[in-house]
Structures are given as structure tokens and as C-alpha cells.
Amino acid sequence: MATVPLQHDQHDAEWTLPSRGTVAMAALITAESSIFTIFVVAYLYYLGRDVHGPTPKDALEVPWFYSICLISSSFFIVLAERAIEHGKIAAFRLWWAITILLGIIFLYGTGVEWHSLIVDHHLTIATNLFGTTYYSLVGLHASHVVVGLVMMLFVLVFSLMGAVHPHHAYRVKTLALYWHFVDAVWIVVFTVVYVVGR
Amino acid sequence: MADQSYPVGQGVEVTVERSPARGTWLEVVHDWITTVDHKKLGIMYIAYALVFLLVAGFEAMLIRIQLIKPHNDFLSPYTFNRMFTMHGTTMVFLVGMPILFGFGNYLVPLMIGARDMAFPRLNAFSFWISSFAGLLLYYSFIGGVGLSGTGSAPDIAWFAYAPLTEKAFSPGHTTDYWAIAILANGIGSIGTAINIIATVFCMRCKGMTLSRIPLLPWLYATMSFLVLVAVSPLTACQAMLLLDRYLGAHFFDTQAGGSAILWAHFFWIFGHPEVYVLVLPAFAFANEIIPVFSRKAIFGYPAMVAASVGIGFISLGVWAHHMFTIGMTSFGNAFFTLSTMLVSIPTGIKTFNWLATIWGGKIRFETPMLFSIAFLFQWVIAGLTGIMLSVSAWNWQLHNSYFVVAHFHYVLVGAIVFMIFAAIYYWYPKITGRMLDETLGNWHFWLMVIGFHVTFDVMHFPGLLGMPRQIYTYEPDRGWNTLNFIVSIGGFIQAIAILIFVYNMVHSYFRGDDAGPDPWDAWTLEWATASPPPVYNFAIEPEVASRRPLWDRKHPEDPDSAFE
Ligand code: HEM
Ligand SMILES: [Cu+2]
Numbered sequence: 001m002a003t004v005p006l007q008h009d010q011h012d013a014e015w016t017l018p019s020r021g022t023v024a025m026a027a028l029i030t031a032e033s034s035i036f037t038i039f040v041v042a043y044l045y046y047l048g049r050d051v052h053g054p055t056p057k058d059a060l061e062v063p064w065f066y067s068i069c070l071i072s073s074s075f076f077i078v079l080a081e082r083a084i085e086h087g088k089i090a091a092f093r094l095w096w097a098i099t100i101l102l103g104i105i106f107l108y109g110t111g112v113e114w115h116s117l118i119v120d121h122h123l124t125i126a127t128n129l130f131g132t133t134y135y136s137l138v139g140l141h142a143s144h145v146v147v148g149l150v151m152m153l154f155v156l157v158f159s160l161m162g163a164v165h166p167h168h169a170y171r172v173k174t175l176a177l178y179w180h181f182v183d184a185v186w187i188v189v190f191t192v193v194y195v196v197g198r
Numbered sequence: 199m200a201d202q203s204y205p206v207g208q209g210v211e212v213t214v215e216r217s218p219a220r221g222t223w224l225e226v227v228h229d230w231i232t233t234v235d236h237k238k239l240g241i242m243y244i245a246y247a248l249v250f251l252l253v254a255g256f257e258a259m260l261i262r263i264q265l266i267k268p269h270n271d272f273l274s275p276y277t278f279n280r281m282f283t284m285h286g287t288t289m290v291f292l293v294g295m296p297i298l299f300g301f302g303n304y305l306v307p308l309m310i311g312a313r314d315m316a317f318p319r320l321n322a323f324s325f326w327i328s329s330f331a332g333l334l335l336y337y338s339f340i341g342g343v344g345l346s347g348t349g350s351a352p353d354i355a356w357f358a359y360a361p362l363t364e365k366a367f368s369p370g371h372t373t374d375y376w377a378i379a380i381l382a383n384g385i386g387s388i389g390t391a392i393n394i395i396a397t398v399f400c401m402r403c404k405g406m407t408l409s410r411i412p413l414l415p416w417l418y419a420t421m422s423f424l425v426l427v428a429v430s431p432l433t434a435c436q437a438m439l440l441l442d443r444y445l446g447a448h449f450f451d452t453q454a455g456g457s458a459i460l461w462a463h464f465f466w467i468f469g470h471p472e473v474y475v476l477v478l479p480a481f482a483f484a485n486e487i488i489p490v491f492s493r494k495a496i497f498g499y500p501a502m503v504a505a506s507v508g509i510g511f512i513s514l515g516v517w518a519h520h521m522f523t524i525g526m527t528s529f530g531n532a533f534f535t536l537s538t539m540l541v542s543i544p545t546g547i548k549t550f551n552w553l554a555t556i557w558g559g560k561i562r563f564e565t566p567m568l569f570s571i572a573f574l575f576q577w578v579i580a581g582l583t584g585i586m587l588s589v590s591a592w593n594w595q596l597h598n599s600y601f602v603v604a605h606f607h608y609v610l611v612g613a614i615v616f617m618i619f620a621a622i623y624y625w626y627p628k629i630t631g632r633m634l635d636e637t638l639g640n641w642h643f644w645l646m647v648i649g650f651h652v653t654f655d656v657m658h659f660p661g662l663l664g665m666p667r668q669i670y671t672y673e674p675d676r677g678w679n680t681l682n683f684i685v686s687i688g689g690f691i692q693a694i695a696i697l698i699f700v701y702n703m704v705h706s707y708f709r710g711d712d713a714g715p716d717p718w719d720a721w722t723l724e725w726a727t728a729s730p731p732p733v734y735n736f737a738i739e740p741e742v743a744s745r746r747p748l749w750d751r752k753h754p755e756d757p758d759s760a761f762e
Contacts, residue, residue: 030426
């Protein structure tokens with residue numbers, strides 16, 4: 001049988017590669033960013049082109065409190081990442097739970113806002129271009145929040161069952177990357193909808 | 199020493215059964231349906247795409263029969279619309295993308311010396327959701343008008359321009375089937391793209407630094423990046439369209455102030471990069487096949503990588519050359535004319551590198567190489583008509599004429615399909631363990647070249663004479679009659695060629711010569727294992743020290759690794 005040596009001495013050194021979780025998450029975030037870009041462009045393109053009201057000026061209130069909740073959750077998730085890296089499981093659970101709580105508060109805020117828009121201002125997705133673009137952009141973001149929350153809740157449950165260990169830190173970080181992305185997108189959406197758009 | 203070596207050439211350590219699973223047919227089916235093996239999924243993608251190639255080819259033949267003479271009433275106008283919509287949609291989404299993903303799935307892990315893709319289960323998910331998309335699209339045919347609410351196939355052209363896709367213009371559900379199919383297909387494509395990127399960058403065997411990754415995985419990574427940034431917008435558009443159709447939103451509803459032009463932008467932001475999603479794998483095949491059949495290492499590897507990545511980037515900034523007639527500013531026209539022409543620099547680099555690789559080589563004219571050489575010619579000509587179209591003033595004359603149809607078929611058939619054939623001839627021995635028949639291959643090749651040129655060279659002329667695309671018939675006094683007749687005949691010649699090819703594939707699977715692990719005396723890692731490869735790909739994980747690991751192993755006296 002013809003065989004040829006396989007070992008090359010110069011490669012005995014460590015052979016390290018980027019982690020596939022991180023690369024895949026970065027790739028997913030790239031794809032998601034372009035989806036959001038399309039919705040943001042549509043929102044900006046249709047600003048002020050409504051045939052009839054209500055317009056953003058009539059209907060929108062700036063959701064300061066809920067936005068602060070969401071943005072600050074990024075800070076708590078970093079604390080959680082640190083904690084699990086250093087093996088402090090109890091602290092990890094605490095920061096992780098706070099992150100989830102803040103996410104839920106944000107989601108509740110979106111619900112309150114939509115309720116008021118629908119009931120008080122009679123704005124639905126079918127009302128006009130503002131309704132169309134507003135609900136789809138904010139809804140797209142909210143659906144990402146939901147997905148993030150569901151995944152984080154799984155981790156919380158596993159952790160309470162004692163199944164999350166410091167060697168899972170890398171997976172926690174990958175999930176946190178997604179959460180940071182969701183937060184960053186909110187900053188964009190917030191700017192577009194409540195700062196530029198009003 | 200045995201545990202530190204792996205086999206090349208004739209002797210292969212692991213003998214593999216030709217039929218991977220024995221048992222009842224139910225067990226075999228179960229085996230394929232539940233598989234997460236990248237090779238099986240690759241084969242499934244390829245098989246799925248080849249079936250749709252025949253379907254979409256059949257639709258093309260119906261179109262050409264209808265246009266063979268003026269005032270033909272072979273197809274009704276309604277059926278004609280459905281045929282060209284389904285033909286285009288199928289070819290792009292159910293033939294081109296899956297077959298290229300199939301080869302990527304099969305080859306990328308093997309070529310980088312990995313055991314599987316980075317995420318095998320995501321891989322299976324992507325395949326199944328894409329195939330669901332195909333079935334859903336064709337399900338819309340069933341039942342004629344109305345039965346099960348399916349209507350009878352979309353009739354909105356593959357670019358589905360707004361507002362013709364809105365409920366008011368497109369009642370029934372055919373457009374919904376189209377949008378949902380494209381959406382599902384997009385999700386599958388994005389999943390595969392993520393998987394390919396993670397595989398190429400994170401699964402390389404020991405010693406395979408970035409500058410030693412074979413060109414095919416490099417191009418697949420670039421193509422996957424394009425999928426991430428270009429197919430995602432298409433997926434977003436389908437969501438918008440469905441919101442319009444189901445929830446009464448107004449994204450593309452012009453009566454409520456929505457914009458048809460925005461759809462055109464969004465569609466072509468996907469549509470133009472998409473053509474590079476399709477053509478980059480074709481380049482990738484050429485990069486592997488041309489050197490092996492010229493017996494020379496590829497010329498200018500770093501330039502090849504840089505040019506491919508460059509093409510990927512430039513292609514993101516040229517989309518509006520599909521929209522010159524929509525009425526842009528003259529700045530817009532100038533910008534998109536120039537940016538389109540910019541693509542010719544990296545593509546020129548690639549073309550000259552291929553020529554330099556062939557130059558002075560010991561060329562073997564076997565079928566894969568024949569297809570590759572035809573590809574080179576046809577790619578250059580297609581680029582030239584592309585440059586013509588990118589001149590906005592010219593474009594105003596030629597837009598939506600058969601000249602455009604001729605241009606993009608030159609690329610889609612003359613470059614992409616030709617390279618897909620080359621790739622099948624080249625890797626079929628690896629995948630099945632049997633060689634394809636050379637004589638039949640030659641028949642296939644020559645009939646295909648002749649048919650291709652008869653069809654698409656001639657098709658430019660009715661276009662120049664003003665024949666619009668997508669008309670179901672024409673008046674006899676326009677001077678298009680003979681031209682259309684010739685074009686249709688060319689179509690039939692290609693169809694015969696493809697039937698020969700299908701026969702060859704089936705026949706050779708049972709009767710072909712045994713291929714052995716390395717029938718072409720090639721240099722990349724996929725040839726270092728048995729044909730077909732065992733489930734785990736390599737008995738011992740390989741380790742490389744150059745771009746051509748098998749060359750090093752076959753020629754220890756003159757290894758590439760000594761020059762790196
Ligand atoms: C050298 C590079 C190329 C240039 C300069 C170029 C230029 C153009 C231009 C300006 C148009 C618009 C024509 C019109 O609608 O008026 C066009 C259409 C088209 N091109 Fe290309 N192209 C190039 C390569 C490709 C490639 C690689 C593909 C496919 C893999 C391709 C496929 C198409 C398709 C499908 C259309 C028609 C789209 C439609 O209206 O349905 N082109 N090309
Ligand atoms: Cu284009």
C-alpha cells in the first residue's frame with residue numbers, strides 16, 4: 001500500500017482555530033443586520049408619505065424608561081458572562097435573571113405602546129404607511145427580543161437545575177452576543193423611529 | 199509508521215461498500231431522511247436540483263415551442279406567463295442554488311480535511327426547508343384553478359415586480375405560494391451560508407492556514423458571505439409582501455402611497471449579488487479543474503482570492519443597473535454604469551489567471567476540461583454583452599428585450615451550467631466510485647456547445663431588432679420569424695444533450711469503470727480518501743504543509759511545501 005508520511009515537524013505546535021459558535025453567530029448577525037437594514041430603509045423611505053394620518057407626531061411617545069431597561073440589560077449580561085467565567089454560578093444566576101427581567105419589562109413596554117396606538121389612535125398595520133412600517137420594524141425587533149428571552153430562559157432553567165457549569169461559559173457568551181445585537185438594533189430603531197421620525 | 203500516514207493512489211486503507219446501507223428499502227429511506235452526513239446531504243441537494251433542472255428545462259422547451267413561429271397558439275397567454283415565471287424561479291432557486299450548495303456541502307469538508315460541516319444538524323435542517331420550498335412552489339400547480347385554493351402556479355415573473363403582486367392584481371394564492379417558497383428557500387440558504395462560513399474558518403485540518411485553503415472553499419466562503427448580505431434582504435421583502443397580502447399592509451401598494459420602485463431596489467439589491475452567488479461556485483470549479491487538467495498549479499493564487507472577494511464586494515454596489523429605465527438621476531445612471539464596469543477588473547484578473555494556468559500546460563482534453571474551456575470563452579463574451587448593457591444610454595434601447603435574455607443566459611447557461619456539468623464529470627467518480635462514460639460525455643459536450651450557441655448567440659438579434667421579452671407571441675412582419683425558429687431549434691439540441699447526460703449518469707452508476715480514489719491524479723485532499731469516501735471521510739485526520747497536499751505526497755522529491 002502506498003502511504004506517505006503525514007507528520008510535518010514544523011506543525012507540532014498548537015493548532016488553534018476560531019470557535020465555530022462565535023463565527024456562526026457573527027454570520028447570523030450579519031444576515032440579521034441586512035434584514036433590519038431593509039426594514040429601516042423602508043421606514044425612512046415612507047416617512048411623511050402617508051396619504052392620511054395618524055402620523056408619528058400624533059401618535060408616538062418616546063419610551064424612555066423601557067429603552068433604558070433594555071439597554072442596561074446588556075450591562076447585566078456582561079456581569080453574567082464574567083461571573084460564569086470565574087465559576088461563580090450563584091452570581092451568574094442573579095445577573096442572568098436580571099437580564100431576563102429587564103427584557104421582559106421592555107417587551108411589556110412594547111405591548112403597552114401598541115395597545116395605546118391601536119385603541120387610542122386607531123393605528124393598525126393596515127391604516128397607513130406609518131402603521132405598516134412602524135409595526136413591522138418594531139415588531140421585527142420585538143420578535144428578536146422574544147427569541148432571545150426564550151433562549152435565555154432555557155439557560156436559566158438549566159442553571160437552576162444545576163446543569164450550567166463554568167465550561168459552558170463559551171456558549172453563554174455566544175448567546176450574549178446575540179443579546180448585545182438585539183440591544184444594538186434597538187438603538188438604531190429608537191433613533192430612526194423616535195428621534196428622526198418624530 | 200502506519201498510524202502516522204494516510205493512503206494515496208491505488209492503495210486505500212478503508213474499503214467502502216458501494217451501497218452504504220444494506221437492509222430493507224425502508225431502512226435505506228430512513229437512513230437518507232435522517233442523515234446529517236454532509237456527503238449524503240450534498241448528494242441529496244444535487245439530486246434534487248437535477249430533478250428540477252429537468253422540470254425547468256421542460257418548461258423552457260414549452261416556451262420555445264410557443265415562440266417557434268408567429269401567431270402560435272400552443273400555449274395560452276396565461277399558461278405562457280406561468281411557464282416563464284416558473285422556469286426562471288425554478289432555475290435560480292431550485293436548480294442553481296441547491297446544486298451549488300450541494301457541491302459545497304460535499305466538497306468543502308473534504309477539501310479542508312474535516313470530518314463534517316460545523317453544524318451537521320443545521321445542515322440537514324437547511325436542506326429540508328429548501329426542499330420544502332421547492333415542493334410548495336410546485337404544489338401550486340396541482341388542482342388547476344381553485345382546487346384546494348392553489349390556483350395554478352405563479353405568473354408574476356421571477357422578479358415579481360410590485361404592484362402586480364398585490365391582492366388587487368393577483369387574486370388567489372399563486373403569489374402567496376411564490377412568496378412563501380422564496381422565503382423558506384431563503385431561510386435554508388442563509389442557514390447553509392452560516393454553516394459553510396463556520397466550516398471553512400473553524401474546521402480546517404492541521405497546517406491549513408488561510409493561505410493554504412484551496413480556492414474552492416475560499417470562493418464558497420465569499421459566496422456565503424454574499425448570501426448573508428444579499429439573500430436576507432430578499433427574505434425580508436417576502437415578509438413585507440406577505441404582510442401586504444395577508445394583513446393589509448401597504449409596503450408595495452401604490453394606491454396607499456406604497457412604492458413599486460422600492461420593491462425594484464430591494465429585489466435587485468438581492469438580484470444582482472445573486473448572480474455572483476451563482477457564478478462564484480462556477481469559478482470555484484474552474485479553479486480546481488483547470489489546473490489539474492493543465493498539470494500546473496493555479497497561477498496567481500493570492501490574486502485569485504483577492505479578485506473573488508473583490509467581485510463579491512463590488513457586486514453589492516451595482517444593483518440599479520437593472521433599473522436604468524425606471525428613471526434615475528443622471529448621477530445615478532453614471533454611478534451604476536461605472537460601478538458595473540468596475541467588475542470587469544477583478545473578473546479580468548481571474549480570466550487571465552486561468553489562461554496563464556493553461557498556458558504551457560500539458561492539457562488533457564477530458565470532458566471536465568472541455569466544459570471548462572467552453573466556460574472561459576462564454577464567460578468572456580457574456581461579460582462583454584454585460585458591459586454593453588451597463589451603458590445606461592444603450593440600456594434604454596435594450597432593456598427588457600431579448601438581448602437581455604441572451605446576455606443573462608450566456609452567463610447562467612454558458613458559464614454556470616457549463617461549469618456545473620464540468621464539476622459533475624470531475625467529481626462524479628469521487629461521489630459514486632465510478633467514472634462517467636467519456637464517449638457519451640463528448641456527445642453531451644459537443645451537442646451542448648452547438649445547441650447553446652445556436653440558441654443564445656442568435657437570440658441577441660431579435661433583441662436588437664426590438665423583440666421584447668415575455669411576450670407570448672408576435673406578429674409575422676417584424677423580421678423575427680427565422681431567428682426565433684433557429685433559437686427554438688437550438689433549444690432542442692441542448693435538450694437532447696442533457697438527455698444524453700442523464701442517461702450517462704444513470705448508466706455509469708451501474709456500468710461505469712471503477713474510479714479508484716484519485717482518477718484524475720489531482721492534488722487536493724478529497725482525492726486522498728476512498729471513492730466514495732467513508733462516513734468519517736479520513737481514517738486519520740490529515741495535516742497539510744502546502745496548497746497541494748497530495749502533490750507533496752506524490753512527489754516527495756519536489757514538494758510545494760519546500761517553496762512556502
Ligand atoms: C461582467 C459582468 C456582468 C455585467 C457587466 C452585467 C450587466 C448586466 C446588466 C447591465 C443587466 C441589465 C439589463 C437590463 O435589464 O436592461 C444585466 C441583466 C442580467 N444579468 Fe448581467 N452582468 C454581468 C454578469 C452577470 C452574471 C455573472 C449573471 C448570472 C450569473 C448575470 C445575470 C443577469 C440576469 C439574470 C439579468 C437579467 C435580470 C432580469 O431582468 O430578469 N449577469 N446584466
Ligand atoms: Cu446585475
